[in-house]
Amino acid sequence: MTANLSAIFYLISGILFILALRGLSSPETSRQGNFFGILGMIIAITVTFLLIGNFSSVFIYVLIFLLIGGLIGAFIAYKIPMTAMPELVAGFHSLVGLAAVFVAIAAFLNPEAFRLGSPGNIKLSSLIEMSIGAAIGAITFSGSIVAFLKLRGIMSGLPITFKGQHYINLLLGITIIVLTFYLCNTQSEIFFWRLIAISFLLGLLLIIPIGGADMPVVISMLNSYSGWAAAGIGFTLENSALIITGALVGSSGAILSYIMCKGMNRSFFNVILGGFGATDQTLSSKGKEQKPVKSGNAEDAAFLMKNASSVIIVPGYGMAVAQAQHALREMVDTLKKNDIKVSYAIHPVAGRMPGHMNVLLAEANVPYDEVFELEEINNDFANADVAFVIGANDVTNPIAKTDPQSPIYGMPVLDVEKCKSVLFVKRSLSPGYAGVDNELFYRDNTLMLFADAKKMTEEIIKNLN
Amino acid sequence: MEIDPFIFRLSIFILSIFIGYYVVWSVTPSLHTPLMSVTNAISSVIIVGAIIAGLSGDSQSIFNTSSIFGFLAISLAAINIFGGFLVTQRMLRMYKKKKKDKQK
Numbered sequence: 001m002t003a004n005l006s007a008i009f010y011l012i013s014g015i016l017f018i019l020a021l022r023g024l025s026s027p028e029t030s031r032q033g034n035f036f037g038i039l040g041m042i043i044a045i046t047v048t049f050l051l052i053g054n055f056s057s058v059f060i061y062v063l064i065f066l067l068i069g070g071l072i073g074a075f076i077a078y079k080i081p082m083t084a085m086p087e088l089v090a091g092f093h094s095l096v097g098l099a100a101v102f103v104a105i106a107a108f109l110n111p112e113a114f115r116l117g118s119p120g121n122i123k124l125s126s127l128i129e130m131s132i133g134a135a136i137g138a139i140t141f142s143g144s145i146v147a148f149l150k151l152r153g154i155m156s157g158l159p160i161t162f163k164g165q166h167y168i169n170l171l172l173g174i175t176i177i178v179l180t181f182y183l184c185n186t187q188s189e190i191f192f193w194r195l196i197a198i199s200f201l202l203g204l205l206l207i208i209p210i211g212g213a214d215m216p217v218v219i220s221m222l223n224s225y226s227g228w229a230a231a232g233i234g235f236t237l238e239n240s241a242l243i244i245t246g247a248l249v250g251s252s253g254a255i256l257s258y259i260m261c262k263g264m265n266r267s268f269f270n271v272i273l274g275g276f277g278a279t280d281q282t283l284s285s286k287g288k289e290q291k292p293v294k295s296g297n298a299e300d301a302a303f304l305m306k307n308a309s310s311v312i313i314v315p316g317y318g319m320a321v322a323q324a325q326h327a328l329r330e331m332v333d334t335l336k337k338n339d340i341k342v343s344y345a346i347h348p349v350a351g352r353m354p355g356h357m358n359v360l361l362a363e364a365n366v367p368y369d370e371v372f373e374l375e376e377i378n379n380d381f382a383n384a385d386v387a388f389v390i391g392a393n394d395v396t397n398p399i400a401k402t403d404p405q406s407p408i409y410g411m412p413v414l415d416v417e418k419c420k421s422v423l424f425v426k427r428s429l430s431p432g433y434a435g436v437d438n439e440l441f442y443r444d445n446t447l448m449l450f451a452d453a454k455k456m457t458e459e460i461i462k463n464l465n
Numbered sequence: 466m467e468i469d470p471f472i473f474r475l476s477i478f479i480l481s482i483f484i485g486y487y488v489v490w491s492v493t494p495s496l497h498t499p500l501m502s503v504t505n506a507i508s509s510v511i512i513v514g515a516i517i518a519g520l521s522g523d524s525q526s527i528f529n530t531s532s533i534f535g536f537l538a539i540s541l542a543a544i545n546i547f548g549g550f551l552v553t554q555r556m557l558r559m560y561k562k563k564k565k566d567k568q569k
Contacts, residue, residue, distance in 0.1 A: 037503055
């Protein structure tokens with residue numbers, strides 16, 4: 001196959017990838033979109049085989065390695081529980097990052113195969129592109145590993161901060177640029193290895209100060225990085241499919257990070273530069289006078305809901321932890337049988353990744369047209385009888401609207417307190433991730449249900465019947 | 466005066482960022498998780514580079530340092546491609562509309 005013809009096919013596969021993302025604008029078209037994505041990938045891989053045209057025994061090895069990876073991937077895809085999606089996505093990001101590093105290394109060691117010159121005499125532009133691809137790839141890899149460990153609970157979700165942290169990161173960033181400069185001047189292998197090593201370290205240090213509930217931003221950001229790394233390699237390989245995809249993924253991740261930051265009313269840099277917790281501890285311990293709280297049991301909750309005509313469910317990360325989504329759906333089914341209108345309200349940053357709650361509810365067979373975003377449903381709380389908050393906390397705190405001193409002031413919150421009554425399922429009165437006491441706990445119309453989310457929901461079902 | 470081909474690639478890149486910007490804003494928020502898993506899968510088109518590296522050897526010398534990195538990258542990218550597309554498909558199949566008969 002000629003290079004020109006293959007370039008046309010790479011362009012087609014790039015277009016198919018655009019259509020894959022376009023399909024996600026609604027659930028009906030999304031499956032077709034995924035199919036376009038698969039088609040684009042098949043075209044890109046087939047064209048590469050034909051372009052190189054090496055069908056000797058080497059080809060068999062390529063297929064074997066492809067098959068090994070494919071089997072592992074397929075196995076993971078079928079086995080993974082939906083609650084583990086955030087970890088899975090973080091893990092996948094790390095693989096893209098590492099693959100980018102490996103491709104850059106392969107191209108650096110054997111530039112002839114990629115038509116980039118000869119060892120020690122690689123084109124300047126290719127060297128720069130390679131360095132960018134390798135550096136971003138390495139940062140994506142080690143950063144995603146940290147995110148994976150935090151999400152999986154192997155590493156503490158608490159932000160790890162130390163003095164001078166940001167200066168060290170800045171220094172490492174400058175070092176990467178200096179090393180790229182030396183690499184381009186000397187073409188020496190040693191600078192290339194150092195560049196990769198420092199980038200690995202930087203990725204690690206960038207993510208450790210970021211706490212658990214900021215993970216939606218981190219995952220989106222790493223998503224973006226993996227895209228830029230792919231684009232960097234795309235420039236090296238002069239491959240338009242890779243350049244288009246890299247740009248798509250890069251901007252996709254950037255937009256998601258932006259949406260997540262806006263959902264918390266924090267600037268991107270505020271999130272990246274480290275944890276909520278550090279500055280707010282004084283605030284949370286200050287207001288520790290014992291305020292009265294109304295607490296109830298499943299029977300009370302069932303009674304309230306049975307006599308309601310409309311109920312809004314507010315799920316959060318706690319629901320995912322307790323795996324309560326199926327029990328919740330069952331409870332809602334029972335309510336619907338009693339002619340009670342039920343809808344779900346989802347805050348943009350609920351859960352540990354963008355869209356986390358939506359996937360869990362979809363898994364529990366909740367139809368997606370009963371699930372609403374913050375802006376769509378926020379006015380309905382005033383007319384609803386019961387709000388059932390399960391596993392959410394900070395995103396319902398009315399203090400975000402009233403107290404300019406509060407660290408979460410200005411964050412868009414669900415107007416849960418406007419409901420006639422609020423049922424709040426929580427294990428204790430402890431403050432949420434932001435370290436802020438939730439004013440909602442002490443309201444007259446709030447009934448606290450102290451229990452595990454799943455157990456409480458199951459109890460309520462029993463009492464409803 | 467001749468234009469460097471790099472400029473053309475840069476044009477593709479920048480225009481694609483714009484396409485990405487508009488396409489991603491039109492993605493419904495409830496599908497943000499599948500968006501992440503599918504972007505994961507498509508960014509693994511980096512396998513193209515891995516295949517070039519892997520195929521660089523010949524029958525006599527299949528494994529050299531460069532091709533070994535190529536082979537490893539093929540496997541890593543393949544995990545992502547298969548895993549990413551399949552898990553996206555699995556998720557998308559779960560998104561269902563309200564059944565009409567259930568409402569009555």
